[in-house]
Amino acid sequence: MNYFESDEEPEPYLSSRLLNRQIKHVISKIQQELTMEVLDGLEKSLRSRSKDSWAPSFCTILVLSLCIELIETAADIFVVCDIEKEGSKSEYRRNHSSEACSQLDNYPFRQCTQLFHDIFKSHRDNSGGKEGGLNPLMLNVETDGNTGWDQATKDMIHSIRSIIWDSSGLMSEFGDFRLTSDR
Secondary structure (H helix, E strand, C coil): CCHHHCCCCCCHHHHHHHHHHHHHHHHHHHHHHHHHHHHHHHHHHHHHCCHHHHHHHHHHHHHHHHHHHHHHHHHHHHHHHHHHHHHHHCCCCHHHHHHHHHHHHHHHHHHHHHHHHHHHCCCCCHHHCCCCCCCCCCCCCCCCCCCCCCHHHHHHHHHHHHHHHHHHHHHHCCCCCCCCCCC
16 A cells, blocks of 8 residues: 555644654754855865964854854753753763763864964064064054955954953953963
């Protein structure tokens, strides 16, 4: 008997659940493709090692760090909720989420930031000559007319500096925080 010849109606809850799963699958595929495009773009940007690639690389790493933070929060919430729901029968412990967060911090995030700092030598002091590092957050980009930055990059750097300076009082509460190029 052919399905189309059947007098039975498909059950509505199965159709909506199937559609929900299909939509989630398509969105997941799109998310994977976009993530790969972003990471490929970051790789090309970092490989160019040019001053022009600093801003897009910096912004991409900022967005990736925000995504990693969201994943860490979700992992912790998942474990906490499972522990509350299952009690002592839960297969997860609080240290499971801590270990997952630690792995995210130690591998993708630390590798991205280390690569970024190695390429742009942002830990070096630029006052020592032409071999200095590129750290526009510490350099005086606004007053130097020969920076080579376009106006959008200058505006972004100025905005980030303002955010850092505005929150430096809050950040100092958590330990030794100095906004200097020797760190």
